[in-house]
Amino acid sequence: MLAVLLAVLALAGMAVAGVGISRQVMPRIFTPAQRRQIEAWEVARRWRVTPKTQIFPVRILYRLSGGQFGYQGTLKLTARRLEIARQASCGRAAADEALVHVLDRDGCEALLRATYTDASSSFVLTVGVAVLQSGKGAITAAHYLTHGVASGHGAVTVRPILGPVQVPGTPAAAFSARQRQVSWAVSAGPYLVVATVGYADGRPSEPVSTDTYAYLEMTSLAGGVATAVASPLGAPPPVPRCPGAPAC
Numbered sequence: 001m002l003a004v005l006l007a008v009l010a011l012a013g014m015a016v017a018g019v020g021i022s023r024q025v026m027p028r029i030f031t032p033a034q035r036r037q038i039e040a041w042e043v044a045r046r047w048r049v050t051p052k053t054q055i056f057p058v059r060i061l062y063r064l065s066g067g068q069f070g071y072q073g074t075l076k077l078t079a080r081r082l083e084i085a086r087q088a089s090c091g092r093a094a095a096d097e098a099l100v101h102v103l104d105r106d107g108c109e110a111l112l113r114a115t116y117t118d119a120s121s122s123f124v125l126t127v128g129v130a131v132l133q134s135g136k137g138a139i140t141a142a143h144y145l146t147h148g149v150a151s152g153h154g155a156v157t158v159r160p161i162l163g164p165v166q167v168p169g170t171p172a173a174a175f176s177a178r179q180r181q182v183s184w185a186v187s188a189g190p191y192l193v194v195a196t197v198g199y200a201d202g203r204p205s206e207p208v209s210t211d212t213y214a215y216l217e218m219t220s221l222a223g224g225v226a227t228a229v230a231s232p233l234g235a236p237p238p239v240p241r242c243p244g245a246p247a248c
Helices: 002-025 032-044 097-105 135-145 212-234
Strands: 059-065 074-084 110-118 123-131 180-188 191-199
Touching: 059 212, 074 212, 097 135, 097 191, 110 212, 123 212, 135 180, 135 191, 180 212, 191 212
Parallel strands: none
Antiparallel strands: 059 074, 074 110, 110 123, 123 191, 180 191
């Protein structure tokens, strides 16, 4: 009888030990809070680990609605990158006071910029990525700059507020603050993406909203480029998984 009891106790001990061992070797399961934290960290580090040539692709496709011109459907157009600027601070050297105020308030860490032109070289555009501390701050900033209009794809800002990047020897050689016509803002994760468009011929700012064709082209270019840059930066990362056992 005693031998049977000892055998039962031994088997029970082995079962408990087996459960313990299985828990040690099974992949760790993150809690929902841990998963959200890891995902937020993955998105927030993208601007550091992603090559700038990927953040600002050589070519960006965007669409222009043909309805305004008697054309059914949409036109597929291409913006071509002219140059990527050096990383800048979020100060007045790269942005107007209205944008600097928003960036300072939301803890801007850096501002990345690149300049593009449309296929016809009629328009030039500088797009900027402001790295903020949180997604909430980026959403608040986009809403502030568009008077609450910005949605998932962004909207036209109240006025142009991003400092253009001139590129000598290109259509953007004369692109300065005086040439800015239209700007677009969109948030993506902790990033605020702003694009500013002007004419390539250097003409100063004018009320282009009265010119339906020019306004539609400029807003399509600005919105298309801003969204194309913002989407990969703010895209949800893969669900975090912990390979291997306890100390992964």
